[in-house]
Amino acid sequence: MSIKETELPGIGKKFQIETRSGDKMVIVVHDDGRREIYHFDSNDPEESISMVTLDDTEARRVAGILGGMAYEPKALETVEMALDDMVFEWYKVERDAQAIGKTIGDLDIRKKTGAAIIAIIKKDEKVLNPGPEEIITPGATIVVLGDRKQVKACKELILHGGI
Numbered sequence: 001m002s003i004k005e006t007e008l009p010g011i012g013k014k015f016q017i018e019t020r021s022g023d024k025m026v027i028v029v030h031d032d033g034r035r036e037i038y039h040f041d042s043n044d045p046e047e048s049i050s051m052v053t054l055d056d057t058e059a060r061r062v063a064g065i066l067g068g069m070a071y072e073p074k075a076l077e078t079v080e081m082a083l084d085d086m087v088f089e090w091y092k093v094e095r096d097a098q099a100i101g102k103t104i105g106d107l108d109i110r111k112k113t114g115a116a117i118i119a120i121i122k123k124d125e126k127v128l129n130p131g132p133e134e135i136i137t138p139g140a141t142i143v144v145l146g147d148r149k150q151v152k153a154c155k156e157l158i159l160h161g162g163i
Contacts, residue, residue: 035059088118089151090143091159093136098161105132107157115146115154 004016012030019025024040033056093100099107104117120127120134121141127134136142136158144151 029059032056033059085147086145087148087151088143088145089155090121090141091155093138093140093142093158095138097136097138097159099136099158100138102136103132104130104134104136107136109154109157113146113150113153113157115144115150117142117154118145119143 002018006014006016008014008028010031012028015027015029017025017027026036026038026040028036028038030036035056035058039050110116117130117134118128119142120130120136121143122137123139142158144154146154
């Protein structure tokens with residue numbers, strides 16, 4: 001499988017995917033959260049295009065299905081999936097967030113909420129598994145893992161300064 005990413009200024013990002021079986025698809029992720037999925041018929045890629053548009057919530061649900069969170073194929077039963085009640089959530093840090101300028105360690109996020117920040121995506125940088133020294137900046141997208149209550153508490157701590 002090959003995936004090619006392309007920035008679409010003012011629109012979002014385009015992902016061109018060619019599967020091992022030869023299927024071709026394009027996923028466009030708009031800056032407003034909408035996603036469009038295009039499938040091209042391998043016999044006639046110019047004439048046979050189908051499109052599906054998903055809003056942000058729908059796209060996240062589809063991503064969960066594709067990622068195996070709704071159904072685990074029998075062949076994957078040997079792989080440990082300890083996600084049971086865990087959820088991933090990502091949200092943008094607004095300019096008025098209480099945590100701006102503080103580090104993950106300053107906020108004591110894991111101890112106070114039980115949630116884990118697994119990534120921080122900034123304009124020109126992606127920090128995977130950020131350490132306690134990572135500073136919360138405006139405009140960054142925070143990716144959080146935990147159960148629903150933990151994720152909600154983490155978001156409240158970062159955005160509003162309390163849980």
